[in-house]
Amino acid sequence: GQQLNQSPQSMFIQEGEDVSMNCTSSSIFNTWLWYKQDPGEGPVLLIALYKAGELTSNGRLTAQFGITRKDSFLNISASIPSDVGIYFCAGPQASGGSNYKLTFGKGTLLTVNP
Amino acid sequence: DAGITQSPRHKVTETGTPVTLRCHQTENHRYMYWYRQDPGHGLRLIHYSYGVKDTDKGEVSDGYSVSRSKTEDFLLTLESATSSQTSVYFCAIMLSGTDTQYFGPGTRLTVL
Numbered sequence: 172g173q174q175l176n177q178s179p180q181s182m183f184i185q186e187g188e189d190v191s192m193n194c195t196s197s198s199i200f201n202t203w204l205w206y207k208q209d210p211g212e213g214p215v216l217l218i219a220l221y222k223a224g225e226l227t228s229n230g231r232l233t234a235q236f237g238i239t240r241k242d243s244f245l246n247i248s249a250s251i252p253s254d255v256g257i258y259f260c261a262g263p264q265a266s267g268g269s270n271y272k273l274t275f276g277k278g279t280l281l282t283v284n285p
Numbered sequence: 286d287a288g289i290t291q292s293p294r295h296k297v298t299e300t301g302t303p304v305t306l307r308c309h310q311t312e313n314h315r316y317m318y319w320y321r322q323d324p325g326h327g328l329r330l331i332h333y334s335y336g337v338k339d340t341d342k343g344e345v346s347d348g349y350s351v352s353r354s355k356t357e358d359f360l361l362t363l364e365s366a367t368s369s370q371t372s373v374y375f376c377a378i379m380l381s382g383t384d385t386q387y388f389g390p391g392t393r394l395t396v397l
Contacts, residue, residue: 202384213375213388214328259327263384271316271335271379272343273386277327 177260177276185284190247192279194260203243204261204273205234214259218245250283257281288312289389291376297395304363306392308376310356316379317359318386319343319351321372328375334359366396 177194184190194203202221206214218229220236220243227234231248243262247254257278264272288311298304308317318333320343330343332351340351348370352360363370376389 204385206388211391213391216385216387219383219385261386271384272318272330272333273384275328277325 175260175262175274175276177279179279180277181280181282183282183284184250186250186252188250190250190254190281191244192246192258192281193242193244194276195242196262196274197241199240200243200262201240202263203234203236205232205243205245206259206261208257208259208278210256217258247281250281252283252285255281255283289376289378289387291374291389291392293392294390295393297397298366299397300367301365304366304394304396306361306374306376306394308359308361308389310359310378312378313356314378314381315356317353318377318379319349319359319361320375320377321345321370322375322391323372331361331374363394366394368396370394371396 175194175196204219205217207217208214218227218234223236223240224238225236233246235244237243257280259278260276261273264274290309292307316335319331320328322328329345331345331349332340332343334340334353337353350362374392377386379386
């Protein structure tokens with residue numbers, strides 16, 4: 172089946188630094204989703220991308236849908252302590268009918284030192 | 286917030302006992318999902334539903350069953366809980382007309 176490779180697995184940064192993480196696949200995706208999960212809570216959707224080459228921002232977060240449609244990138248500028256959490260990428264599995272399922276990356280754990 | 290609640294939020298049970306987790310949504314979404322989340326494995330799909338009484342298996346469905354008798358409720362049952370089913374369980378809905386899923390707050394289940 173489709174797999175998403177997310178990197179890095181973890182990051183330790185200082186407050187104020189910029190962060191970049193990415194997600195790659197051997198398969199083409201038509202949608203890329205980025206989620207953040209705070210400790211003890213459910214994942215929250217940050218950004219959804221629907222078109223190759225698309226660049227979308229949500230505050231200090233910017234995500235891009237790769238031109239090849241096999242990758243996506245998430246950048247966080249000027250990190251703050253509340254950015255701590257696990258960031259997941261996800262995309263819909265390539266199948267039709269009633270089979271609407273997502274494939275998830277394993278996540279990037281971000282730690283921000285104040 | 287997609288109007289998703291999960292109950293209970295925490296549960297401790299013993300091996301061999303049946304357990305039912307409930308997911309409730311208030312916005313009549315057609316698709317509902319149950320995931321488990323474990324360290325090193327990320328989110329894994331257990332079962333999903335595409336309508337009342339319409340369900341299908343995910344990648345880790347062994348040992349789990351589901352039911353959906355009403356649009357708003359999706360139940361996950363562990364017929365005979367095992368220690369390997371200790372996990373955090375998340376329910377999700379898919380927003381109609383999109384590929385985006387929204388998650389509930391989770392249920393932390395411990396099987397002793």
